[in-house]
Structure formats: structure tokens, C-alpha cells
Amino acid sequence: MKIIFLALFFSGISFGQQIITGKVIDLTGEPILGATVLEKGTDNYTETNFDGEFSLTTKRPNTTIVISYAGYEAIEINVDIKKTNQGVIKLQGYGCNLPIRPQFTIFSDYGVLNNPYGINLDFWNNLNQLKNTTRINANLTYQTNLDSDYYFRASAQLYEIQSYSNFSMSIDGSFEKINFQESFKPTIYSVKGIFKTTDNLGVIAGGKLMRLNTTSFLAPTIGLTYDEYLWTGFSTSTTVSFFNGNTQYVGRIAKDFGRIATFINYYKLHQFDELSIGLGYKFYY
Structure with a gap:
């Protein structure tokens, strides 16, 4: 550390x-x-x-x-x-010889609309051997109604893989799986680029592939992000993906209070939507 x-x-x-x-x-x-x-x-x-x-x-x-x-x-x-x-x-720090020093955040999720039970595991570290400002983040999210419905997401982000004088670039990849009322079961793959300025504002641009039944849909993705972890522990982001006949909306607001982390997420795709509230605790190596 x-x-x-x-x-x-x-x-x-x-x-x-x-x-x-x-x-x-x-x-x-x-x-x-x-x-x-x-x-x-x-x-x-x-x-x-x-x-x-x-x-x-x-x-x-x-x-x-x-x-x-x-x-x-x-x-x-x-x-x-x-x-x-x-x-x-x-x-x-003494006594830590790992080039990668991790942080875990474990959240307990509460889904307001459909899947009330959930867990969110967030992991990130500093990749000192690659670049001092580069870090990797991995996230696993699972929410369910303890019946057949569930929402699962796995993602990984490589932050600030390229930095310039006035902006930096990051890459985000994710996999999502939804089972909603046995009638809506999409699988979604996503790759996005995040271009952030020195004042912590960022633009998100990328694409998604959704497989639904036997049909595949491609969608462009655009969004905005802002984070100020250093002083306030605050971050927010929103993206919109334009599938054929199915627009996806994703929004997030997060705030850290020392080791205590909180967030509010909103997700909507076709007839499935979810508002989630999370409360978590950070663990460090």
C-alpha cells in the first residue's frame, strides 16, 4: 500500500x-x-x-x-x-512486496423496483509496473428476487491508459445478463472509451452487442461522467445505448465517506428497469 x-x-x-x-x-x-x-x-x-x-x-x-x-x-x-x-x-509502505496493491469494496444492494436482494464486489489497484497513474478496476454485481428473476454484470476498466497534457483515456469492458419474468432474457457485451479532462469531466463513447433470443442488436453508446475522488469521494456517470427499438439507460451516483461507500444506480432496458441503493465497506491490503 x-x-x-x-x-x-x-x-x-x-x-x-x-x-x-x-x-x-x-x-x-x-x-x-x-x-x-x-x-x-x-x-x-x-x-x-x-x-x-x-x-x-x-x-x-x-x-x-x-x-x-x-x-x-x-x-x-x-x-x-x-x-x-x-x-x-x-x-x-513496509512489508508489502506486491507490485499490485488491491482494495476491495463489498456492497449490500437493495433493489427498489424488481430485485430487492443483491451484492456488489468492487476491486481496484494501482498497476505500478505499467504506469504510476494507471489502475485497473473489476466489478461484479448480482441482484435477484430469490425466484427466477436476476440481473448479473461483470466489468473491468483500465483507467488512464493514455494521458496527455489536458485529458486522459480509459477503456471499459462489460458483460451483462438479465432474466426478467421469463420473457426478457438479453445478454449484453460492451466496450467503451472514457475521455476525461483535467477538471474530472469525461465523455463516454463506445458500442454494445445485445443477444436476445436468436437475434443480435448493435448499439452505439454515449455518456458523460464526473468524479472527484481525491477531495470529496464523489462520482457520477450516465450512458445511453440506442438498440433497435430498445434504448438502454444507465445512471450512477456514488459517494464515499472514508471507508464507507454508498451509491444509487438506475438501469432501464425495454420492460426491465431497476433502481438500486448500495451501502459498502472498503478493505485494503
Whole structure:
């Protein structure tokens, strides 16, 4: 596991002092509580609060601060009073030799309209051996009415496989299976590209193949997405797929509160529609 020290330093000069503020988070955006921020060579220190934030008034105009946390390698940052520093620093954790460090989120789903019982498993990690900013996400969703009806979805996303100065590109692939009242049993395959700007806004474009009985349908897919995991843990997305006579709508709103994760999903295809509410908990390696 790694934690990221995201620092926004503001130099406020007062009798040779300056105020340094910042935030300590992990790779998933969860704040780190209790990380130590020490002015090197002094006994002047503070700790991050519940939101991972800190404020330290230094004793010297140009100084070095040391960021440390139990189980992680400490890191030193030189602070220059003449300028504002901004950057992302990674602290390597001890005792973890895996190049891929996973996070699991397990949700309990409640389907409001048709399938009230469900479970959602979300897994993602950082692919350090490929690219520092690239990560993979896998998701399994299953909802049922404990009878014949069910909705199943398996998906995998490779995030930020290509980054440019003002946008990044990701790829998403999925498989869906629906059994609704024994009369509607489509199987759907999907591939989408996600093109996101530096302000976290994204455009989704791709295609889907639906097999229904003995007939196949192709559909273009378009959509919008926005996420701000780093500070707020909030994300939302919506897509529309135009099958022949069957338009599919998919919408999602998600919000994380530390290790607690929540979401609201809406799904509609032909006569099948579902509004789902999920509550989950994150596990880290």
C-alpha cells in the first residue's frame, strides 16, 4: 500500500515563520488520520486530523518537514519560503512486496423496483509496473428476487491508459445478463472509451452487442461522467445505448465517506428497469 501526501503549501511570513497546510491520503483518496508532520531538527510537529488535513507553523523561514506514518517510509520535503510549493509525494509502505496493491469494496444492494436482494464486489489497484497513474478496476454485481428473476454484470476498466497534457483515456469492458419474468432474457457485451479532462469531466463513447433470443442488436453508446475522488469521494456517470427499438439507460451516483461507500444506480432496458441503493465497506491490503 502507498499513501500520497498531497500538499498545498502557503507561505505566510511572520517573524521568520510560515504556515504550511496540506492533506495526507491513500491511493483511493481516503484521508490518513494520525500521520506525523515534523519540522526537522526541532520538536515542532503536528498530526493529521480525521480528514487527513494539517496545519504547521514553522519556526524557521526555510526549513524541512518530515512526513511519517506507522508502517511507512518517512519522507522529507524542503520548504522554500520564497515560493508556493505544490506536488504529490508517495510514501512506500513496509512489508508489502506486491507490485499490485488491491482494495476491495463489498456492497449490500437493495433493489427498489424488481430485485430487492443483491451484492456488489468492487476491486481496484494501482498497476505500478505499467504506469504510476494507471489502475485497473473489476466489478461484479448480482441482484435477484430469490425466484427466477436476476440481473448479473461483470466489468473491468483500465483507467488512464493514455494521458496527455489536458485529458486522459480509459477503456471499459462489460458483460451483462438479465432474466426478467421469463420473457426478457438479453445478454449484453460492451466496450467503451472514457475521455476525461483535467477538471474530472469525461465523455463516454463506445458500442454494445445485445443477444436476445436468436437475434443480435448493435448499439452505439454515449455518456458523460464526473468524479472527484481525491477531495470529496464523489462520482457520477450516465450512458445511453440506442438498440433497435430498445434504448438502454444507465445512471450512477456514488459517494464515499472514508471507508464507507454508498451509491444509487438506475438501469432501464425495454420492460426491465431497476433502481438500486448500495451501502459498502472498503478493505485494503
